[in-house]
Amino acid sequence: MSENTAPLPLKEYLLALEPTAHGGLIRKSSQEYDIPESEMLDASASLNPFGTPFEHPYTGLKIESLLEKGLDKMEQYPDNRYLEFKKAAAKFTGMGVKPENIIPGNGSTEIIRLVAECIIEEGDTVLIPQPTFSEYEIQCKVLGAKIKYIHQEELSSLDGEILEEAKILFVCNPNSPTGKLLTREEVIDIAERCARNKTLLFLDEAFIELADPSKSIADMAEGNEFLFIQRSLTKSFAIPGIRMGFGIASEDFAKVLDNARLSWNLGCVADTIATTLLDMEGGANSKFLRESREFIETERNFLMEKLTRRGFKPFESSVNYIFVDISEFSMNSTELAQRMAAHGVLIRDCNSFQEIGNQYIRIAVRTREENERIASTIKLVVNEWGREQAEAMLDTNIKNASDCGRLGSNFSCDYYPCHFEGQDCTFCFCPFYPCKDERTGGQWIESSAGGNVWSCLYCNIIHEPEVVDDVLSVLVKEGRNKESIKKAWKNALETRL
Template identity: 25%
Template structure:
């Protein structure tokens, strides 16, 4: 990254509202947190008068057990986005091409130009079809699984095959698994040639904690470990993160709730909009010829924040809504039913 690159890149838009009087359907974070997490965070405050342990062994152990990899393959980061930036920083040089899916998380297209690279946009549902000769032209390939904002997961076998194809041509593959914890699909963590980025923001409902990690092997594992700043994740974030990653019952309950509520919400909203199938804790809705701004304003006036999905590349008549608690989803259905 250099001055000229940074000056030439805009901020990427995101969902979320900090208005306490608004029910936030624009951010896809869990409306619940694990029981006992606040006490863990408070207890960790006393440790903040000294530097966190280095390396943070307990956090790495918890993360490794959670995604089924080796602890020394875990690189702690202050959120999943920090893991993404670290990988792009290592892989991309000025003038390099990077395979970027669309519509997908907007930060990919922001991080690549920050390093002087050029995003090569490919439809998200066609990424895994890229052949070896085309892959060899890219310094990095990116996949979001499940994809944000469309919500679908990739077939595990097809994703494994794609990872092998990337490996064959020495193109590293970055897989953003920010929402994979809401599904039963196994992580690609520990797969040679693959860097996985994980976040605790979404599944554990703690976006302000800024805790995540990368998982990788081989030379990228060595490079990420060497490049990681010491004490890059705070002591309270490490302690709270390790605690959350071990809350298997909370994870199972969250998955079941989302699995139950998502089709119910989709069926209800489908009476008004064209709603895509999803494996994630959110739904993408095409509102057709309705005025998106008016829908967003109408919902806001009734205390609901929705995500303007027109900010995603390739979408021009869409909103995205999170799958929240049953009573909250009922309120969303009621409000949007009157649009």
């Protein structure tokens, strides 16, 4: 910057903002790992795995026809009243919601910003239960709000003192990334406590159509000036590239928000497609969405079982993604996500969520074939990582043996005694694995993921002190490579089998 150039007249708190990192992940990973985009599986974005309504002929919807219809209006401004959209959104929601309760939005982020702009003044406090959708925090910070974090578990016991100091409480139901769905009674209780303390409850129901729409409290919006409900269409209909959503509020509140929103915030294509999708027979309980929920439940149960078998700790979920605790692994969430991406599968590293650390991931529920690929890729990555760690330990032990003469019995091994008393654990990781020689006591066993895998459970030979001496005499002298491994096998094991 030139000495004579004045600094930009920006609000100081804006300088610390970070850009949203979503979008473009497939292209970025494809380029980084040299994998064609068409071969990347995105299990980081939580979209309806049942696909779009356009993929199911019984809906009678064709994207080409809707695009043509929308583009016919390209040379004119949209009708900023969005009368057809509001009518369709009210019909879709049901529960007594009227068109006058609807505020059109260009996706979730714009709706969050709109409400924040209309409610928050610089220095106001907002309550955000963690972990949850990061856009609440980002959009409120743009307005200069002070963020006060609470834990999700505290929602049921928030007292008046905490609520009184807050302009907005954000609640995501079902929550992202955990997938937990609060009951209707629990949400009503929160809404009533917020109203008593004049705190706006911003209730994000973006995923509720994929969980259980009967848990919505949209019917309460008209009678509660301190309640705003957000709905998103992009997740339920798997079309995130076409930004569209809507808010639900009392008629008076909705009128203010509708007047304050950006004019023409839905373009002709988004307006046409959104209105048509919302107008489907049955609304949130249309055949398409009912079958979507059934499909998600089946595939979520399948993927949960696979993840549990891998030793992960998946949390119970009500929706199309699974929150997973990987704290028992030495590999953190960032490294796991990177290793998965290198094999063409993208998962969500939850390190970006508030104060959550690097011990959690989120995995989207996909189709059966894709879920099998996710599970097999996790197994591959964990096995590769484990082998790398074990081989590093093996190389260290060989070096120590070279420096010290030999290690002797490694009684500090975490798994001692894994085979028998008097064992030598210098080779905690067998340099011959998988030898596939049943004379050692090793055998083929059925894998939990299907197929057979070589097991060393009943092999003791590599832990016999004299065998260790003979193997070390070769590997210390010649290093660990293919030829030295063959020679050590011949000298130390072949004569004993």
